[in-house]
Amino acid sequence: MIGRLFWGSLAVVLVGGxxxxxxxxxxxxxxxxxxxxxxxDVVVKNLDYSCGNLACHGAAGRNLLLYGVEGRRLAxxxxxxxxxxxxxxxLADYRSVxxxxxxIMSEVVASGGKDPERLTLIRKMNGTESHKGGTVFAIGSNxxxxxxxxxTGSDDPSACxxxxxxxxxxxxxx
Amino acid sequence: MRLQLIAAVVVGAAIVASAARALADDSAxxxxxxPASRPKTVAPIVAKASLDTTAYTDxxxxxxxxxxxxxxVGDREGAWKVHGQYLVDVISAASVDIVSTASQRWHxxxxxxxxxxxxxxxxxxxxxxxxxxxxxxxxxxxxxxNLIWDFDEKxxxxxxxxxxxxxxxxxxxxxxxxxxxxxAVHTLAGGITxxxxxxxxxxLVSDVIIESGDQSKxxxxxxxxxxxxxxxxxxxxxxSVVNAERLPDxxxxxxxxxxxxxxxxxxxxxxxxxxxxxxxxxxxxDTWRLHATTTELRYYANLSRRLMVWPLVxxxxxxxxxxxxxxxxxxxxxxxxxxxxxxxGDRELGPLYSITGGLGGSFGIGPSSxxxxxxxxxxxxxxxxxxxxxxxxxxxxxxxxxxxLDGVFQ
Numbered sequence: 370m371i372g373r374l375f376w377g378s379l380a381v382v383l384v385g386g387x388x389x390x391x392x393x394x395x396x397x398x399x400x401x402x403x404x405x406x407x408x409x410d411v412v413v414k415n416l417d418y419s420c421g422n423l424a425c426h427g428a429a430g431r432n433l434l435l436y437g438v439e440g441r442r443l444a445x446x447x448x449x450x451x452x453x454x455x456x457x458x459x460l461a462d463y464r465s466v467x468x469x470x471x472x473i474m475s476e477v478v479a480s481g482g483k484d485p486e487r488l489t490l491i492r493k494m495n496g497t498e499s500h501k502g503g504t505v506f507a508i509g510s511n512x513x514x515x516x517x518x519x520x521t522g523s524d525d526p527s528a529c530x531x532x533x534x535x536x537x538x539x540x541x542x543x
Numbered sequence: 544m545r546l547q548l549i550a551a552v553v554v555g556a557a558i559v560a561s562a563a564r565a566l567a568d569d570s571a572x573x574x575x576x577x578p579a580s581r582p583k584t585v586a587p588i589v590a591k592a593s594l595d596t597t598a599y600t601d602x603x604x605x606x607x608x609x610x611x612x613x614x615x616v617g618d619r620e621g622a623w624k625v626h627g628q629y630l631v632d633v634i635s636a637a638s639v640d641i642v643s644t645a646s647q648r649w650h651x652x653x654x655x656x657x658x659x660x661x662x663x664x665x666x667x668x669x670x671x672x673x674x675x676x677x678x679x680x681x682x683x684x685x686x687x688x689n690l691i692w693d694f695d696e697k698x699x700x701x702x703x704x705x706x707x708x709x710x711x712x713x714x715x716x717x718x719x720x721x722x723x724x725x726x727a728v729h730t731l732a733g734g735i736t737x738x739x740x741x742x743x744x745x746x747l748v749s750d751v752i753i754e755s756g757d758q759s760k761x762x763x764x765x766x767x768x769x770x771x772x773x774x775x776x777x778x779x780x781x782x783s784v785v786n787a788e789r790l791p792d793x794x795x796x797x798x799x800x801x802x803x804x805x806x807x808x809x810x811x812x813x814x815x816x817x818x819x820x821x822x823x824x825x826x827x828x829d830t831w832r833l834h835a836t837t838t839e840l841r842y843y844a845n846l847s848r849r850l851m852v853w854p855l856v857x858x859x860x861x862x863x864x865x866x867x868x869x870x871x872x873x874x875x876x877x878x879x880x881x882x883x884x885x886x887x888g889d890r891e892l893g894p895l896y897s898i899t900g901g902l903g904g905s906f907g908i909g910p911s912s913x914x915x916x917x918x919x920x921x922x923x924x925x926x927x928x929x930x931x932x933x934x935x936x937x938x939x940x941x942x943x944x945x946x947x948l949d950g951v952f953q
Contacts, residue, residue: 392868393866393867393868393871393872393883394865394866394867394868395865395866395883395884395885396883396884396885397881397882397883397884398881398882398883398884399879399880399881400880400881400882403880428645429645429783429786429787430642430643430644430645430646430782430786431644431645432644432764432793433793434791434793436791460875461791462791464790464791464792464875464880465791465792465793467792467880468767468790468791468792468793468794468873468880468882469764469792469793469794469795470794470795471792471794471880471882472797486721489722489795492717492721492722497717497721498714498716498717498721498722499714499715499716499717
């Protein structure tokens with residue numbers, strides 16, 4: 370009995386061990402509840418302005434990678450501080466922000482923006498979680514309200530439009 | 544996680560270790576220059592203590608230094624004992640996984656302690672242990688126990704063990720109250736040791752480990768590629784290639800919330816005139832469809848009453864988990880954003896094989912009546928690992944060295 374168990378297990382290991390995977394063999398996850406793309410352009414302006422320079426989230430290896438006028442450009446012909454952030458860059462940034470924690474993002478949006486602190490994006494920008502860039506948008510600031518409002522599906526862009534801080538040390542472009 | 548592995552290994556290895564120790568001890572006392580008779584001193588209490596320092600370094604720029612202090616007090620007949628251990632891991636890492644996310648080398652300190660006690664007055668006994676481990680982004684508390692039966696004048700020893708481990712996984716610099724997730728681990732181990740004849744012992748141990756909770760690494764984000772680019776990402780693709788070809792989305796690692804793991808270990812020991820051969824085979828499988836085999840051979844050679852050396856060789860091979868991929872694919876457009884449900888960058892979950900060669904030794908510096916009362920122990924292993932389907936690296940070389948001092952006081 371023990372011998373059969375041993376040799377049977379060995380066969381499973383040898384057969385399984387030679388089956389070297391290379392292609393994903395799992396299921397796909399479709400983000401069920403995405404935040405609004407049509408209002409993201411005013412949100413990403415703030416993110417790009419305060420987070421997107423080349424030393425921060427414009428750096429190539431960043432998990433949250435941002436494209437835009439303040440730093441990394443999508444088109445090789447564009448340069449930092451050149452023309453405004455393009456529609457393709459807004460799409461790329463949307464994909465980067467939503468794709469960071471897609472499952473949690475979907476849950477937050479599905480709940481109407483409730484408890485957005487579930488997202489690392491919110492905790493880091495609020496400074497409630499360790500963040501090399503420190504607190505970018507303090508809780509209750511216009512920048513904070515801008516991002517949280519976007520997650521609720523709000524149409525009101527006033528917080529986003531008033532979020533710019535000319536003295537922001539992270540801003541690259543004059 | 545580390546603690547849970549330690550707990551599992553301790554539970555599973557207890558029975559095989561006792562058998563191997565019996566063989567090794569027997570072998571030592573049968574060494575050709577062993578004294579004709581040992582002193583007949585009877586001490587009711589025996590204390591053992593050891594100091595170890597283990598150092599690890601690898602070609603991926605990770606280094607760990609671990610000082611360990613251990614102590615055990617028990618009676619001479621082994622009817623009872625209490626033991627404890629404390630260790631500190633000092634870790635410094637600038638691995639390719641860290642550098643690839645534009646992060647700097649990091650340093651971390653982990654502290655861990657265990658306490659245990661055992662009681663086995665006759666043929667039946669039990670032991671219990673508890674462990675705690677703490678580091679800035681990981682906390683672990685574990686407890687467990689074993690039941691041990693001796694049958695047929697100790698020619699058959701059976702063991703049944705259980706342990707529970709609760710881990711809290713967080714991020715450095717962030718309180719667990721702000722961000723953390725939990726992992727619970729139940730380990731059930733059963734085993735039997737058979738004394739086949741005066742020279743041979745066979746032990747079989749089976750472990751069942753039930754894990755539930757989110758064990759995804761909070762720092763590990765997985766690069767995504769488009770369907771047409773993914774096949775062009777070569778094994779060992781460099782950081783610059785990955786960064787140039789990746790898509791903007793780089794989601795957090797996501798692992799299934801449950802994992803059932805099964806292993807069967809067979810250990811055979813055979814005593815020769817001047818040493819003991821130990822052969823181990825461990826077969827492993829789990830519900831993530833990772834299958835592995837680990838084979839180890841080591842020989843304890845008694846070169847003199849004071850000197851024992853043990854060369855070893857170990858071969859390990861495994862496939863990857865079912866959701867393993869070198870280059871994951873995501874898609875975005877037409878109102879749909881799709882990613883792989885499960886994704887990981889943990890190389891230990893990918894297909895690999897490793898070969899270990901090592902040499903250990905202990906030198907008794909105790910009194911001539913029993914040199915083993917105080918001994919110096921050293922071990923050095925080289926581990927070569929080939930990663931068969933990974934980003935950034937194709938292989939890793941690592942060196943693990945231990946220097947220890949063991950003392951017996953009675």
